[in-house]
Amino acid sequence: MTDQITSASLAARLARVERTLDAVLEHLGLEAVEEAGIGLVPYEQEALDLAAAGKAIEAIKLIREATGLGLAEAKDRLEELQRMV
Numbered sequence: 001m002t003d004q005i006t007s008a009s010l011a012a013r014l015a016r017v018e019r020t021l022d023a024v025l026e027h028l029g030l031e032a033v034e035e036a037g038i039g040l041v042p043y044e045q046e047a048l049d050l051a052a053a054g055k056a057i058e059a060i061k062l063i064r065e066a067t068g069l070g071l072a073e074a075k076d077r078l079e080e081l082q083r084m085v
Contacts, residue, residue, distance in 0.1 A: 040081075043067075048081055 030041045040048075043066040050059035056078065063074040 044081055047078055048085060051078060051082060 025041075043062055047059040047062050050056070050062065059078050060071070060074045063069060063077050064071065067074070067077070069077060
C-alpha cells in the first residue's frame with residue numbers, strides 16, 4: 001500500500017487542525033480575528049491601535065501582560081505586528 005495523499009485526506013486533516021486550534025483559542029479565552037488578511041488576536045489589534053496613536057510603551061506593556069514576554073521580546077513582537085499590516 002502506498003502513502004499517497006489525497007485531497008480528501010488533506011481536507012480532513014486540515015479540518016481537525018482547525019477544530020483543535022479553535023479549542024485551544026477558546027481554552028485561552030482568545031478569539032482569532034481576521035484583519036487585513038492576517039489572523040490577529042484581540043490584544044494584538046489593540047496593541048497596533050495604541051502604537052498607531054503614539055502610545056508604543058502602552059502597546060508593549062499590553063503585549064507583555066497578554067503573553068508573559070520580556071520587554072525586548074514584546075517590543076520585537078510589536079515591530080513584527082507593525083510590519084505585517
